[in-house]
Amino acid sequence: MKKSTFLVFTMPSFIMMTLFIALPLLIVLIQSFQFNQDVLETIERENCDPFGCKTETITVPVLDENGNKIKNNIWVGFQNYKNILKFEQLSSVISNDGFEWSKIRSIDFYKALRFTLTFTFITLPFVIILGLILALCVNVLINRLKGPIIFITLLPFIITPVIGALSIKWLFIGDGILTLFLENILDKDIALFSQGWTIEILMLFYRVWHTIPFAFVIFYAGLQTVDKEKIEAAFVDGANRLQRLRFIIIPHIMPLIVFVALIHLMDSYRVFDEIVGFSASGFRISLQWMTYDFLRIDDSGTRSIGRASATSVLTMIGIIIILIPVLRRTFKEQKEKRL
Amino acid sequence: MKKILVLFSIFTSFFFLAGTNAKACELNNSVPVTSLSAGFDAWKVVTSAMEECGNFTPTLDQEYRDKLVASLESNPSQFTMAGVSASTNVSVLDAGVTRPLDDLVAKYGDSLQDNQKIVIDGKIMAIAMMTNAQHLFYREDILSDLGIDIPTTYDELLKAAKVIKDAGVVDYPLGGTFKSGWNLGEEFVNMYLGFADSFFDGNMPAVNNNDGYETLKMMKKLTEYMDPEYLTSDSTYVQQQFQQGKIALANLWASRAGAMDNAEESTVVGLVKFASAPKAKKNGKPASTLWWDGVVIAKNVTDEEAEAAFKLAMVGLDPANLGANPEAAPWLSNAFDPAPSNIGAILTAKSGAAPYPASAKMSTLHGVLGAAIGDYLTGAATAKATLEKIEADYITAATEKGLL
Numbered sequence: 001m002k003k004s005t006f007l008v009f010t011m012p013s014f015i016m017m018t019l020f021i022a023l024p025l026l027i028v029l030i031q032s033f034q035f036n037q038d039v040l041e042t043i044e045r046e047n048c049d050p051f052g053c054k055t056e057t058i059t060v061p062v063l064d065e066n067g068n069k070i071k072n073n074i075w076v077g078f079q080n081y082k083n084i085l086k087f088e089q090l091s092s093v094i095s096n097d098g099f100e101w102s103k104i105r106s107i108d109f110y111k112a113l114r115f116t117l118t119f120t121f122i123t124l125p126f127v128i129i130l131g132l133i134l135a136l137c138v139n140v141l142i143n144r145l146k147g148p149i150i151f152i153t154l155l156p157f158i159i160t161p162v163i164g165a166l167s168i169k170w171l172f173i174g175d176g177i178l179t180l181f182l183e184n185i186l187d188k189d190i191a192l193f194s195q196g197w198t199i200e201i202l203m204l205f206y207r208v209w210h211t212i213p214f215a216f217v218i219f220y221a222g223l224q225t226v227d228k229e230k231i232e233a234a235f236v237d238g239a240n241r242l243q244r245l246r247f248i249i250i251p252h253i254m255p256l257i258v259f260v261a262l263i264h265l266m267d268s269y270r271v272f273d274e275i276v277g278f279s280a281s282g283f284r285i286s287l288q289w290m291t292y293d294f295l296r297i298d299d300s301g302t303r304s305i306g307r308a309s310a311t312s313v314l315t316m317i318g319i320i321i322i323l324i325p326v327l328r329r330t331f332k333e334q335k336e337k338r339l
Numbered sequence: 340m341k342k343i344l345v346l347f348s349i350f351t352s353f354f355f356l357a358g359t360n361a362k363a364c365e366l367n368n369s370v371p372v373t374s375l376s377a378g379f380d381a382w383k384v385v386t387s388a389m390e391e392c393g394n395f396t397p398t399l400d401q402e403y404r405d406k407l408v409a410s411l412e413s414n415p416s417q418f419t420m421a422g423v424s425a426s427t428n429v430s431v432l433d434a435g436v437t438r439p440l441d442d443l444v445a446k447y448g449d450s451l452q453d454n455q456k457i458v459i460d461g462k463i464m465a466i467a468m469m470t471n472a473q474h475l476f477y478r479e480d481i482l483s484d485l486g487i488d489i490p491t492t493y494d495e496l497l498k499a500a501k502v503i504k505d506a507g508v509v510d511y512p513l514g515g516t517f518k519s520g521w522n523l524g525e526e527f528v529n530m531y532l533g534f535a536d537s538f539f540d541g542n543m544p545a546v547n548n549n550d551g552y553e554t555l556k557m558m559k560k561l562t563e564y565m566d567p568e569y570l571t572s573d574s575t576y577v578q579q580q581f582q583q584g585k586i587a588l589a590n591l592w593a594s595r596a597g598a599m600d601n602a603e604e605s606t607v608v609g610l611v612k613f614a615s616a617p618k619a620k621k622n623g624k625p626a627s628t629l630w631w632d633g634v635v636i637a638k639n640v641t642d643e644e645a646e647a648a649f650k651l652a653m654v655g656l657d658p659a660n661l662g663a664n665p666e667a668a669p670w671l672s673n674a675f676d677p678a679p680s681n682i683g684a685i686l687t688a689k690s691g692a693a694p695y696p697a698s699a700k701m702s703t704l705h706g707v708l709g710a711a712i713g714d715y716l717t718g719a720a721t722a723k724a725t726l727e728k729i730e731a732d733y734i735t736a737a738t739e740k741g742l743l
Binding site: 035037038039040045046047048049050051053056058059060061063067068069072080083089102103105106108173174191192193194195196279281282283293296297298299300301302304306307 | 404405406407408409412425426427429430431433434435436454455456457458459460461467470518519520523542566567568569570571576629631638671688694697698699700701702703705706710713714717719720724728731735736739740741742
């Protein structure tokens with residue numbers, strides 16, 4: 001292909017990616033080194049409401065001649081990162097009490113990081129193994145059943161994540177029907193939303209249930225391309241079902257497994273919907289939830305854009321670190337193929 | 340053809356409905372007006388009366404505070420008018436997105452009382468319609484069966500809760516709006532003001548003291564008698580717990596009192612009664628804060644729209660309309676007697692509860708409280724560590740905002 005043709009064809013997507021990915025990333029990076037403040041002044045204000053009049057000394061934003069707040073972006077270096085990571089507090093906890101988790105988790109970032117990592121790495125094997133098992137099962141069904149079964153299997157993936165999370169919450173919260181059912185069977189009072197670990201298990205379960213169809217569809221497509229002659233040859237050589245799976249099928253769809261793992265790692269590191277859907281923020285928070293919480297406007301009408309940007313940058317760095325092993329493996333394979 | 344007929348009939352029925360509706364309101368509104376407010380009963384009463392005048396589109400949203408400032412800040416404003424509380428009024432006031440209403444009040448506000456006018460530095464910036472406070476809701480039948488007096492302090496409340504628990508007449512003796520976030524922060528604010536007077540020293544926080552410690556301890560004692568899922572329990576959830584007969588006592592918003600006797604939802608019609616919020620200290624003030632809710636008009640709309648909005652608001656806040664729904668809220672109007680369900684709010688105010696100390700620093704502290712206290716209640720953090728965390732988090736947030 002000529003270089004100019006190549007440029008013409010890629011230019012639209014290049015421009016789009018600059019506008020919608022690179023530029024926002026750059027802005028987030030810049031904001032993470034700034035405080036976004038209103039210019040404030042302390043004044044005396046007389047305030048009359050149904051409970052009487054009083055004059056108070058309060059700090060309020062200065063308004064310009066059009067009556068708008070005057071905003072100021074102040075460069076603060078790594079202050080936002082320091083406010084989130086709190087290394088000083090962390091090191092004082094560690095030097096005093098050692099790695100005592102109950103003390104470390106009082107710093108929001110480490111509490112969120114702990115949950116995010118557990119969530120990411122516990123759901124991963126379940127999604128891949130169960131997705132593969134499902135694909136193998138559907139693959140041996142008679143043709144007439146395949147269509148309907150695939151359709152039903154895909155349903156959890158079609159549901160909007162927040163809606164799915166809410167439905168599961170309502171099944172279990174308070175006297176939800178499944179809680180009542182469990183209480184009847186076990187003859188015990190069950191409150192799944194009264195402690196962190198039960199909510200965490202529900203959230204893990206929900207994510208696995210929701211993502212399996214994605215893994216299943218990819219693996220099922222991969223299974224259609226397995227060389228039948230190879231399988232037959234292995235059968236003739238006396239390989240049993242497990243050996244055929246291990247030595248022929250899995251190596252064949254390995255690139256797909258890596259692909260699913262890659263997407264799942266990226267997706268679940270950004271866990272957020274579950275925290276909102278299960279109202280879990282009293283017990284468990286994630287890194288993305290922290291970003292959201294900083295961005296939420298409070299009653300005074302302001303938000304912490306600096307710290308929100310800093311958590312976003314930290315989340316991105318986290319995703320990159322997690323993906324490095326997988327990406328290195330893919331690069332290596334690509335290189336070998338070329339040789 | 341059939342489809343067209345169906346569509347036609349749907350359209351005509353809309354016009355028919357609109358036509359019958361418009362008759363209920365004397366004002367014939369021709370300027371499109373929109374509003375954003377919370378979604379509890381009082382707002383339903385006010386906005387549905389306004390809707391009958393035509394060309395009015397209300398948005399009722401319990402999470403309205405998330406979008407209030409941003410939507411009024413745009414030019415032209417996304418909403419002509421908004422419903423605010425004592426606290427959110429500070430945010431729109433500080434952002435300078437609402438307009439003074441003196442002229443409009445002079446022209447159309449004859450039905451307003453002086454205590455409805457929110458006057459900031461001599462200018463009327465909002466029209467209050469109701470007060471609100473969290474106060475005691477109790478099951479009269481259960482208390483009298485067990486021979487318990489109406490609790491006036493939190494120590495008495497805890498004793499009552501124990502008796503009710505031992506008798507086993509309800510699932511949980513207490514309910515509480517302890518959902519982590521704003522609700523939980525509000526519970527701390529209420530209880531703390533029962534022990535102390537001020538949260539601040541200048542703009543610096545002053546809650547890391549014995550009063551703060553007592554507040555946390557009391558909150559934890561209360562949770563022992565609640566549904567263990569209290570960290571997900573908001574006002575609506577507590578209201579439903581009452582309506583379904585699952586709890587016997589709770590400190591709940593006055594604006595929820597009317598729902599106790601709503602026969603369509605409630606299984607305890609006539610059994611829930613109201614009293615002042617209990618005191619934290621024997622001779623102290625009730626551990627509750629007084630709120631008001633009212634109407635503001637956006638700055639970034641035309642004068643014509645503002646005028647139409649104000650006229651509509653006067654229809655919604657007309658004493659005749661409010662008087663027809665006295666149980667929906669403790670209305671400020673003196674034109675009619677308050678409903679029995681409003682007695683709790685009135686008693687709480689009379690016993691000297693403090694108004695919510697709305698300000699930018701208070702909103703910042705409120706947010707920090709709502710996020711930090713959950714860990715103490717579940718036992719994941721000590722009271723000392725929690726109070727330290729509250730102060731540290733407040734200082735971080737306030738420094739970032741430029742308050743310190």
